[in-house]
Structures are given as structure tokens and as C-alpha cells.
Amino acid sequence: MRLYRDAVQLVVNELWSLNEKLSRKKLHEMFYEELRKLGFRAHHVKEIYVYAKSVVVSARANGGKKPVLRKLTARVDKYDYRLNLENRVLVLKLHSNYEVELKLLAPRERVEKFRNWNNYELVVKYENGELWVSVYFKKTVESVKPRTIMAIDLNFDNLTLAVFTLNGRVARLKRFKTPLRKILTHRIWIERIQRRYSRSWRFIKGVRRAIGKHGERVRNISWDYSHKIGDLIADLAFKYNSIIILEDLEKLRENAKRGRRFNKKLALWFYRRIQFCIEYEAKERGLRAVKVNPKETSTRCPRCGSRLVDTGYRTLRCSKCGFTGDRDVVATVNLYRKLSLHPRCGGLGVPLNAPKPGESTSEMQGNKDEAMKTYQTI
Incomplete structure (x- = not known):
């Protein structure tokens, strides 16, 4: 060597x-x-x-x-x-x-x-x-002719996907929780160690080893989740013969300049790894994955195009036509509309899947660990 x-x-x-x-x-x-x-x-x-x-x-x-x-x-x-x-x-x-x-x-x-x-x-x-x-x-691999469209909205705390038929009806709606909170916990421990040994942590071997273990754990969690969720989504897309729509987040870090808390989450958010695993798992099955501009997908009404108003608990309402829907589900509908050749989605039955009052906004209805239980080894 x-x-x-x-x-x-x-x-x-x-x-x-x-x-x-x-x-x-x-x-x-x-x-x-x-x-x-x-x-x-x-x-x-x-x-x-x-x-x-x-x-x-x-x-x-x-x-x-x-x-x-x-x-x-x-x-x-x-x-x-x-x-x-x-x-x-x-x-x-x-x-x-x-x-x-x-x-x-x-x-x-x-x-x-x-x-x-x-x-x-x-x-x-x-x-x-x-x-x-x-x-x-x-x-x-032979390319699969798409019969449905799968739109994926990726957020800090969850990943929401919706499968649409070519005439705009919802065939499947699913939401998965991401492990960003676990990653933030390890990052907090790293910061605590660095504050405790503010002047000497770079020079003490045991301290560097402790920091390295937390950093390695962060990498393992993110890659493990990305591989599992990529495999699961690709299997679901193959089942429905879907073309996969992803958000084009290439310049997200350059354009998103907000508060310190948001920037810390953004620095640890492994959206590129998730999208990479989804793309290569889809390609392995002969499926096509495309990226579209996500601008205003969570703020525009999928029915009339007006601007939506946040009513709390991750629900949005259109003051013009009265449409009400979950923020993440609305984003998947708008992603579908950006790709679809159809000018309108029609009467989409978009179920309201927002947390109930008193629940954490990061939680979801259903099994929160569903994405972590059913998978194939990559």
C-alpha cells in the first residue's frame, strides 16, 4: 500500500x-x-x-x-x-x-x-x-414506463411522499420521521465537551476520541437512515411504477440565511444523502427521478394558486377558495403540479394529516418509526 x-x-x-x-x-x-x-x-x-x-x-x-x-x-x-x-x-x-x-x-x-x-x-x-x-x-437495467407520479417533500423532522395517478388522484400518502433530533443530541454533547475543555480539547487524546465517537455516531445515523429510506421509497415507487419527483435543494445552504437555531439544524440536515440514496436505488430498479424547483410549493394553494395562510399546527388555509390542508401534503401536490402536464389536479382528496392540538409539531399520525423497521440490507 x-x-x-x-x-x-x-x-x-x-x-x-x-x-x-x-x-x-x-x-x-x-x-x-x-x-x-x-x-x-x-x-x-x-x-x-x-x-x-x-x-x-x-x-x-x-x-x-x-x-x-x-x-x-x-x-x-x-x-x-x-x-x-x-x-x-x-x-x-x-x-x-x-x-x-x-x-x-x-x-x-x-x-x-x-x-x-x-x-x-x-x-x-x-x-x-x-x-x-x-x-x-x-x-x-430496463427503464420502467411510469404509470404514476411520486412526489417527495423533505423537511427537518419528516419526509412526506404522495403517489398520484396521471389524472391527479392520490393513490398513496405516507409520512416518515427523520432522526434529526438524535443527531442534534450528539451535536449538543460535542459542544458541551468543547465548552468544558475550551482551551485543551484539541490536545487531549481522550477528549478528541470522545468527540470523534459522537461525530462518527452522527455519520452512522444519517447514512443508515438514508440507505433504509431510499430502499423503502424505491420499492414503493417500483410497486406503483412511479416517476419520482424530488426538490432541487442544490443552493439551499447558500440561500437560507436565518437564525442560529435554524442554521444549526440546516448544518446537520442530511438531505443530500437522502436524495442521493433515493436516486441510486430508483436507478437500480429502472425508475426515473427528477428534480424540480421547490419555490412556493408550501405556500401556494394547489386549487387556485393563491397564497396560503398558516393557521397553526402545520395546517394551511386559502382565504380565496377555502382550501385547507397539511403543509407537507400541500407541498407534494404542488410538486406534482410542477411536473404534471395537466393544468389542474382536479378534485384532489387531500387528507388533513396535521398533529392535533397539544401534540408536538414534529410528530406524525401513525407509526413514527415505520421507515426504520422495514428495509433491505444495502
Whole structure:
């Protein structure tokens, strides 16, 4: 691993001194013989100079300094390893004709999912005395012809989805609670530790370890939920043959400037991870996911287009036509309208699913942990 990293660093140093874009053919001419003399296989050489070029291009695009590689990672082409999913064994072909056999610790359910897929590359990483392997798979899927439209409204405390038929009727309405409150709890603990050791927390190993554990827990909660909810939503969309509508939140952090409390929630809100998992799970099933501008989806009446008034308990009312509905459900209707070719949704039966007086506005009617119980291993 160190030899591979040092070889990549060698190529990075050479490329950094050159102020020109080099083709793969030119890179091959410059580095192939030199790297082969170090004992690397032919495909190792290709991975090294291609990876080094991507590192240099990325650093220059971001206006950074010359990259210095410290982590022990290596990309391995499909010709330089043998993967046996049946026995969960991986054989890596190393430099100087050495080979090493690794036993994969992935659960059987996860392995079974990719049994009929094609693997084409893997990444090996050595960290804290452990060897991690990421295997990349691909498969060809047939696109599913959409028969319904699924609109998804994503908020701090919940995710609301509605499945609409092409003529505008609601076929399914579902709401899931997000674990943002759990994440905020870990963030509060991090801040308490930092305040208690305000001057020394950066230098005390035990304190840094405690902060790191809370940070790791935050990452695990967000990724775990994102994978599970993405898989569940994609299964539901596949059941209804839906095209999925997501909010385009690309510039949300730049445009949303509010109070300190809101900004703290926004910093911990993992909407990009949720949308990423929904998109790739949908793509895996041959479904299409599109993003639309979410502007005014929670403030415009889906019946007449007038501005809605907040009446409390997350309910909105239109003073012009009298329409009343839940804030999140209204958002899904308006997202559907933005995609649909139909000029009007018709008489949508939008049920009022707002919390009752006295209930927390973050709660929902139904099973609050529904999204966390039914899932498939990713």
C-alpha cells in the first residue's frame, strides 16, 4: 500500500510541475516504463497515472496547493483481482507477481444482492490497522414506463411522499420521521465537551476520541437512515411504477440565511444523502427521478394558486377558495403540479394529516418509526 501511494505521489509531483493537459496516451509514454521497473503490473500502472491525474486536476480546479498523499488507498482494475462471491474470497494480484487472499466479512444478504451484477473495479484502504475493500458493481437495467407520479417533500423532522395517478388522484400518502433530533443530541454533547475543555480539547487524546465517537455516531445515523429510506421509497415507487419527483435543494445552504437555531439544524440536515440514496436505488430498479424547483410549493394553494395562510399546527388555509390542508401534503401536490402536464389536479382528496392540538409539531399520525423497521440490507 505504501509503495502504491508513493508511486501515485511520484506521478503527482511530475504532473504538478507541468502546466499542460496530458492525454492518457502521453501519460502512458511518460510513466509506463518507470513504474513497471518498480514491479507494478501493467494495469496497476494505468490506475496509478489515471488516479494521479484526477488528483492534480481536482486540486487545480479548487485553487489548492500541490497534493500530498497520506492515506493508504489503492485502486485495482478487474484484471488484477479474482472475486468469489460464493465463498466470499478476494484474491489480489500485487506487484512483483505476489498474490494475497482475503476473506470478505460482508453479510451474506449483501453479497447475494450483487451475485448477478458485474464487478469492474475495487478500492483497497488500510486504516487504523484494518483493511477495507470497496467493490464496484454495475448492471444493465430496463427503464420502467411510469404509470404514476411520486412526489417527495423533505423537511427537518419528516419526509412526506404522495403517489398520484396521471389524472391527479392520490393513490398513496405516507409520512416518515427523520432522526434529526438524535443527531442534534450528539451535536449538543460535542459542544458541551468543547465548552468544558475550551482551551485543551484539541490536545487531549481522550477528549478528541470522545468527540470523534459522537461525530462518527452522527455519520452512522444519517447514512443508515438514508440507505433504509431510499430502499423503502424505491420499492414503493417500483410497486406503483412511479416517476419520482424530488426538490432541487442544490443552493439551499447558500440561500437560507436565518437564525442560529435554524442554521444549526440546516448544518446537520442530511438531505443530500437522502436524495442521493433515493436516486441510486430508483436507478437500480429502472425508475426515473427528477428534480424540480421547490419555490412556493408550501405556500401556494394547489386549487387556485393563491397564497396560503398558516393557521397553526402545520395546517394551511386559502382565504380565496377555502382550501385547507397539511403543509407537507400541500407541498407534494404542488410538486406534482410542477411536473404534471395537466393544468389542474382536479378534485384532489387531500387528507388533513396535521398533529392535533397539544401534540408536538414534529410528530406524525401513525407509526413514527415505520421507515426504520422495514428495509433491505444495502
